[in-house]
Amino acid sequence: MKKICILGSTGSIGTQALDVVERNSELFEVESLTCGTNIDLFRTQLKKYSPAFAVTALEEDAKVLKKEFPKIDFSYGLEGMILAAAGTDCDLVLNSLMGMMGLRPTYEAIRAKKNIALANKETLVAGGAVIMEAVKKNEVQLLPVDSEHSAIFQCLQGNRNNAVHRILLTASGGPFRGYTSQALEEVTLEQALHHPKWVMGNKITIDSASLMNKGLEIIEAHWLFDVPAEKIQVVVHPQSVIHSMIEFKDRSILAQLGMPDMRGPISYAFGFPNRIENTFESVDFFKLGTLTFEEADTDVFSCLRLAYDALEAGGSYPVALNAANEVLVQKFLDKKIKFTDIQNNLEIIMQRHKPMYHLTLDDILDIDAQTRTEILI
Structure with missing residues (x-):
């Protein structure tokens, strides 16, 4: 029986991870769960899976739930x-958190010698x-839990000693595949949130529409599989x-x-x-x-x-790219900027960025925080 911690x-x-656990209850059990502010759904999950440990974003939510579930230990x-x-006492940590909040829990779990199923790109x-x-x-x-990186990981099983010539990273193309630059200027939030193939959270759906999601996956693939940027090619494959x-x-x-x-x-990761x-x-x-x-x-x-440029430049460039993108995507979701303002402002921010190299974890978090404060639009 494998004990699972699910962050997010x-x-x-x-x-969907809990669905996998439920369908394979003879193999897995839930050790700990964490959530943000969707307390109604979290309450349902706590009733159903009875984890030993549970975490909410806010202290007041943890206090309320502790009264309802006295046998569960809570934190926030x-x-x-x-x-x-x-x-x-978990054996495997699934990190499905959104954004930079996923970095430190992953790092500390690794230091505690926990295996990681990673769905948090920012890590x-x-x-x-x-x-x-x-x-x-x-x-x-x-x-890796991303479908693309899981695919690469699966293809490498039994082939670790064979030199990789190229990684072919597929992309659906998102809702705006085939658009011109002019057409992209006019797209709406509602259009951007309508992905043709995948059902995902709002942030990653916008990233998929801008192809930043694929850009982040290029950087991930470099670290996961020790392959340089020039050997990672994006292939648009609409059928997914x-x-x-x-x-x-x-x-x-x-x-x-x-x-x-x-x-x-x-x-597969579980x-x-x-x-x-x-x-x-099944595929027909x-x-x-x-x-x-x-x-x-x-x-x-x-x-x-x-994203290619940031990976090739190295150092703190990917940190700045990721931080700025998170802020700009949220501004678009809040209808404060246009869709194309995301990439246009990223271009400016990356040109202005003063890089650092040989980063510690604290350096990364500091650069992330500083980059966010510099976005004033």
């Missing part, structure tokens, strides 16, 4: 999340060098059936395919090295008919180019 249990990944805030990840985008050094030092497993591919030095290509359902990569039977839809090639591929347009979607 009320979000899209967290709820960042320190509570760190306790859930590093201080409980590696901002803290890749620090995190991967900690993974190596503490000899833990870092299992091929989740990513690896080309080896002999030019053979392995691909991982499946229907777009996040329970697939979640269950069960690794074993596969778990799933009940969702006869219904699909055709799989198509396109080149990503980095002129129209400059976020993708900025």
Whole structure:
């Protein structure tokens, strides 16, 4: 029986992870859960899964829930999340938090020698060098949950000693695939939140629309698989059936395919090295008919180019890129700026950024905080 800690249990990944746990109750049990402010859903989860430890964002919510669930230990805030990840009796930590709040709990869980199922992009985008050094030092497993990185990870099983020629990172293209720069100027929030293939949280859905999501995944792939930027190619694949591919030095290509359902990569990470039977839809090639591929347009979607630039420049550039993007996406969600203001302002911020190198965890957090204060629009 594997004990699971889920950081962010009320979000899209967290709820699907609990579905995997419920369908495989003979394999997994919930040790700890954390949530933000969706207390109604969290209350339902606590009743259903009875974790030993639970965390809310706010102290008052923890106090209220403690009265309702006296057998569960409660905490709150960042320190509570760190306790859930590093201080409980879990075997595996699923980090499905949004944003930079996921970095320190992941780091502390690794130091506590917990295996990590990672669905929080910012952990590696901002803290890749620090995190991967900690993974190596503490000899833990870092299992990717993003569908693309899970696909790459699966393709590499049994091939770790074979040189990778290219990573082919697939992208759906989002809701604005094929748009011109002029057309992109006129898009609405409602359009940007309507992803053609995946159901996700608002922030990651906007990132997918701008292709920043794919840019962040390039940086993640670099750290996860020790592959330089020039060997990571984005391939737009609108059907979202091929989740990513690896080309080896002999030019053979392995691909991982499946229907777009996040329970697939979640269950793979939870069960690794074993596969778990799933009940969702199988790929029907006869219904699909055709799989198509396109080149990503980095002129129209400059976020993708900025991510490549940040990775190649190294140091604090990815930290600044990620922090600025988080702030700008929230401003767009609040209808304070236009969609194209995200990438236009990112360009300016990255040009002005004064880099630091050889970062500590505290350096990363300081640069993240400072970058956010500099965005005044």
